[in-house]
Amino acid sequence: QDKIYSLVVGTYTNSCESNGIYVYDFSTDTGDFSLKSTSDKIINPSYLTISGDTKFLYSVNENGADSQVSAFGFNSKNGKLNFLNSQDSHGADPCYIINDEKNVIVANYSGGSISVFGKNADGSLNKAKQVIQHEGKGINAQRQESAHVHMVYFSPDKKYVFANDLGTDQISVYKYDKNAPEKVLELKERIAVKSGSGPRHLTFSKDGKFAYLLQELDGTLTVFKYKNGSLKQLQETTIVAKDFKGENSAADIHISPNGKFLYATNRGDANTINAFVINKKGTLDLVNQVSTKGKGPRNFVIDPTGKFLLVGHQYTNEIVIFKIDETTGKLSDTGKRIELCAPVCLVFTKA
Numbered sequence: 001q002d003k004i005y006s007l008v009v010g011t012y013t014n015s016c017e018s019n020g021i022y023v024y025d026f027s028t029d030t031g032d033f034s035l036k037s038t039s040d041k042i043i044n045p046s047y048l049t050i051s052g053d054t055k056f057l058y059s060v061n062e063n064g065a066d067s068q069v070s071a072f073g074f075n076s077k078n079g080k081l082n083f084l085n086s087q088d089s090h091g092a093d094p095c096y097i098i099n100d101e102k103n104v105i106v107a108n109y110s111g112g113s114i115s116v117f118g119k120n121a122d123g124s125l126n127k128a129k130q131v132i133q134h135e136g137k138g139i140n141a142q143r144q145e146s147a148h149v150h151m152v153y154f155s156p157d158k159k160y161v162f163a164n165d166l167g168t169d170q171i172s173v174y175k176y177d178k179n180a181p182e183k184v185l186e187l188k189e190r191i192a193v194k195s196g197s198g199p200r201h202l203t204f205s206k207d208g209k210f211a212y213l214l215q216e217l218d219g220t221l222t223v224f225k226y227k228n229g230s231l232k233q234l235q236e237t238t239i240v241a242k243d244f245k246g247e248n249s250a251a252d253i254h255i256s257p258n259g260k261f262l263y264a265t266n267r268g269d270a271n272t273i274n275a276f277v278i279n280k281k282g283t284l285d286l287v288n289q290v291s292t293k294g295k296g297p298r299n300f301v302i303d304p305t306g307k308f309l310l311v312g313h314q315y316t317n318e319i320v321i322f323k324i325d326e327t328t329g330k331l332s333d334t335g336k337r338i339e340l341c342a343p344v345c346l347v348f349t350k351a
């Protein structure tokens with residue numbers, strides 16, 4: 001019997017014809033899929049997050065200075081979305097969103113800020129209860145002219161929130177108090193990373209002892225030992241091939257559910273994905289680099305059973321489905337494609 005999960009995809013709606021959010025059934029036995037529902041037409045729900053009980057979905061609506069954050073009721077069986085409400089994002093171009101049972105937290109890229117929204121019992125969102133403005137710049141005049149928060153991410157124990165700022169080359173570590181009426185986030189420290197590298201996405205090892213940071217502007221991949229909100233650098237490697245010439249635009253990073261392999265993508269002129277083995281010390285050994293078979297691999301996801309890796313291509317308008325070799329970590333193209341406009345965020349949840 002097939003194991004079926006829901007695959008939920010957030011898209012841009014301003015570059016081609018898209019309703020916004022698309023929900024598919026996905027078989028982790030075969031890699032086959034079928035569309036089961038879409039949202040009504042909404043503006044650029046490029047990033048989304050689903051509540052732990054799968055009853056609610058929260059998305060950003062990237063729209064310059066007029067950006068919003070939206071709440072939906074979600075039926076993970078039939079994929080139906082029921083719009084609840086929207087709130088001002090309090091920062092231009094929100095590009096990452098996370099949630100727990102109490103709050104929704106958003107990274108505003110162009111605005112360089114973080115906003116925290118309390119949840120109501122019916123899943124809808126209150127107005128922002130905390131907005132933190134990052135300040136500063138970096139050495140890359142075009143891309144680092146001001147703060148650009150690219151990701152907010154819970155620590156494995158959810159006691160901290162990490163905020164990667166591409167504009168200032170810093171990871172800000174915030175203590176997280178989910179029950180606080182206003183001051184949910186309190187700055188613990190700011191960690192400087194390589195100048196001009198542009199911190200973008202990070203992930204933690206399965207045992208929570210290591211963190212892996214992907215830097216967009218130069219393709220650096222930094223490995224840290226992690227404990228109680230503190231990061232200690234262990235290794236600095238790269239996703240850029242030695243002979244590569246062209247623009248880098250590193251994008252996304254994830255670890256396989258068995259904890260053995262780490263994958264990271266590069267956009268720009270590369271459009272590649274690197275596979276690494278995570279060794280016992282938490283550091284990375286390169287397995288190989290392959291083409292993602294499209295342009296603009298903005299995000300990717302690994303199915304919950306670890307058999308398939310799906311890459312969303314923002315510019316070639318399709319999700320490419322790779323099979324993972326569970327012994328070596330190598331990817332092979334299944335030839336299966338999900339065609340849709342400008343896919344960005346891919347999330348698996350129970351069906």
Ligand SMILES: O=C1O[C@H](COP(=O)(O)O)[C@@H](O)[C@H](O)[C@H]1O
Nearest residue numbers: 046062093094095109110216298
């Ligand atoms: O300038 C912008 O950049 C952010 C981040 O884009 P990314 O492709 O590097 O992830 C984007 O979310 C926003 O729409 C855009 O205005």
